[in-house]
Amino acid sequence: MWPKCINNLSPIKGNFREEMPKLLKVTFNKKGIFNKDEMFMTIRVVNILGCCNVGMYFDCPNIPEHHSYEATGDEDYDAGRYFWLDFDIVGMDGKFLPLRMVFNEGDADCNDGFWGVVWERNTEEIIANIINSGDCETTIEAISKQHINMYESQEILIPTIFDSDEGGGLLDQIIPAQGTKLEKIIRLTIQFFYECIIYLHRME
Known part of the structure; x- marks a missing residue:
């Protein structure tokens, strides 16, 4: 059963069905890619459900102990925002894996990384953990062997279009x-x- 807070999320403004394809086109073009057939993305964002504070979701898997202790019983506790989104992984075989992810961006004053979890959207099975693993560092830990094997066996393209050319970007910390x-x-x-x-x- 999904957490109750999912019914009280604050929506993020934007027409994502239109804006995301525009963002992809701009990003690929900056990398010198203009052929639409080469603009393959292995993920498809289905819905951005919204965001909430830590106090609204005490039971988030992988919440750091210091935040869990401080947040208990305080619905206004503020330590970063939880973002909720539904997305699909698009395999090279044309099949879609429906997922739901929640992650917290962390508290900069605590030098947090991100934390959260990824579920299979239809079964609510936990597919991967998002772990605050160090000084502003995040670790993604896949735990479903079935789904790990599903993609390891494919010659799937993982785009690097958002990688930082100079290093030091967000991906370097995950x-x-x-x-x-x-x-x-x-x-x-x-x-x-x-x-x-x-x-x-x-x-805007």
Whole structure:
């Protein structure tokens, strides 16, 4: 059963069905890619459900102990925002894996990384953990062997269009625990989400 807070999320403004394809086109073009057939993205954002504070979701898996202790019983506790989104992984075989992710961006004053979890959207099975693993560092840990194997066996393209050319970008702070394709795709989804939010703010 999904957490009750999901019914009280604050929506993020934006027409994502239109703006995300525009963002992808701009990003690919900056990398010198103009052929639409080459603009393949292994993820498809289905819905950005919204965001909430820590106090609204005490039971988030992988919440750091210091925040869990401080947040208990305080619905106004503020330590970063939880972002909720539904997305699909698009395999090279044309099949879609429906997922739901929640992650908290962390508290800069605590030098947090991100934390949260990824579920299979239809079964609510936990597919991967998002772990605050160090000084502003995040680790993506895939735990479903079935889904790990599903993508390891495919010659799936994981775009690097959002990688920082100079290093030091967001992706450099998010570590795939085992280096699996599933972990790298989840990492890409987080980065893509942030790029989309930044893009929308620039368009305002």
